[in-house]
Amino acid sequence: MxxxxxxxxxxxxxxxxxxxxxxxxxxxxxxxxxxxxxxxxxxxxxxxxxxxxxxxxxxxxxxxxxxxxxxxxxxxxxxxxxxxxxxxxxxxxxxxxxxxxxxxxxxxxxGSEIIAFAITEKQGGSDAYALQTTIYDDGGDYILRGHKWNITNIPEADWVIVVARHFNSNNPLIVLVNTAWSGVEVTSPHSPVGMRSSPIGSIKFSDVFIPKEAILGHPAQGKSIVRKAFLRERILTPFPIIGCMAGLCERAVLYSCQRRISGTPIRKHQYIQKRITDVKINLESTRVLAYDALTKYIDGAESSLNSSVAKLYAANAFLNASATVMKIFGSHGYQVDDEIGHMVMDAVGASIAGGTEEVHRKVIFQQLLADTMRQERKHKASLPPVTLDVPPCPVN
Ligand SMILES: Cc1cc2nc3c(=O)[nH]c(=O)nc-3n(C[C@H](O)[C@H](O)[C@H](O)COP(=O)(O)OP(=O)(O)OC[C@H]3O[C@@H](n4cnc5c(N)ncnc54)[C@H](O)[C@@H]3O)c2cc1C
Incomplete structure (x- = not known):
């Protein structure tokens, strides 16, 4: 650093x-x-x-x-x-x-306008490319029909990048839509239990006219545009988590010095020290994994595996750290007006948004398998080629 x-x-x-x-x-x-x-x-x-x-x-x-x-x-x-x-x-x-x-x-x-990125549909979830939102040709331009669900920023968005199925091909198209265009309806904001300061909601497209300029990239580039966007998201996600955990750790240390039970500050109890050191270990190990993925990404090396490791680890570490700090604070931390409880729920959200733990484990395993087979093939040139079956890593 x-x-x-x-x-x-x-x-x-x-x-x-x-x-x-x-x-x-x-x-x-x-x-x-x-x-x-x-x-x-x-x-x-x-x-x-x-x-x-x-x-x-x-x-x-x-x-x-x-x-x-x-x-x-x-x-x-x-x-x-x-x-x-x-x-x-x-x-x-x-x-x-x-x-x-x-x-x-x-x-x-x-900053006067806001944008959202919408791939998730209610029926699709982790199977991000099970798209029902469809784009149809219309004399050189297009028509968009469908529905996106649980999308960050949508309730306040002026623009949305929509991943849609082309009616006549397997390649998804990436479409830029203005939320004020005719046929676009932003449904009421959802009410999630965490990530409360981030508006989230759904959007419906009823025969929305899409000018051809609003298609981003060439149709054949659809999946690669999405893959690059997801990678940027995974690389960045651990960093706000590191910040949240750094604050949690400081608060836990200070509180353990202030809070006295039976005349003794609770910091003197080894069980409390164990909890606080666990928070610190969660924080520092997330930092190492996040920087490692970031460094590989910047160097242009293959960073998909490392970014999935860092994202998955960061979300779990955040949940452990926030729940542990809440236990250290006891009832004093178990209050809606305290940030600790919100961060517990933010941590659960972080483990779903940007792809669930199970999906990232699949990405990690498939990449590991491919790397191992590649190594093996170097040694034994006769091994059959590996076919990769990596699911797309869902966003946010
Ligand atoms: C805070 C937040 C913000 C979000 N923002 C956006 C956004 O901006 N844009 C957007 O497009 N989406 C967004 N999403 C949606 C998010 O991408 C999906 O919630 C996520 O992909 C998981 O889909 P799902 O919630 O439908 O869970 P499901 O896919 O229904 O999964 C349910 C459970 O089954 C498991 N599972 C699913 N498939 C497999 C499998 N093959 N193997 C093993 N286990 C499996 C999952 O891990 C999970 O535990 C957001 C979600 C959250 C929570």
């Missing part, structure tokens, strides 16, 4: 500290903390630059998320940010036409 990383992290920590109250209000309303969002834009967090092999950019976003979430002690805002800067903006920049850029990038980069 170089000095630049620390400086960026500390800068976003200070910025986040000023908005801690806004974020707790936002958890009650289920809406984005808009003032914080605008400040993050001013601080340069939202950019359309691709993160692939982009050392400077990713070394900005990762510590920014860590510092911010350390300060605000909340996992929700980060999932909205990652949807915007990880999943959506780079795809839009890389695959949108110059007219599309003119129409939407200014608003998105200035």
């Amino acid at each position: 170089n000095l630049g990383y620390r400086e960026i992290r500390d800068r976003f920590y200070s910025l986040g500290n000023d908005f801690r109250n806004d974020v707790s209000t936002s958890r009650l309303s289920g809406r984005l903390p808009k003032n914080l969002w605008l400040e993050l834009c001013k601080a340069g967090l939202f950019s359309d630059e691709d993160l692939t092999n982009n050392y400077e950019r990713i070394h900005f976003v990762a510590p920014a998320l860590e510092g911010l979430c350390h300060a605000i002690q909340d996992g929700g805002v980060a999932i909205s940010i990652i949807s915007q800067v990880g999943l959506s903006l780079p795809a839009l920049k890389e695959h949108g036409t110059s007219d599309i850029h003119k129409e939407c990038l200014d608003g998105l980069l200035s």
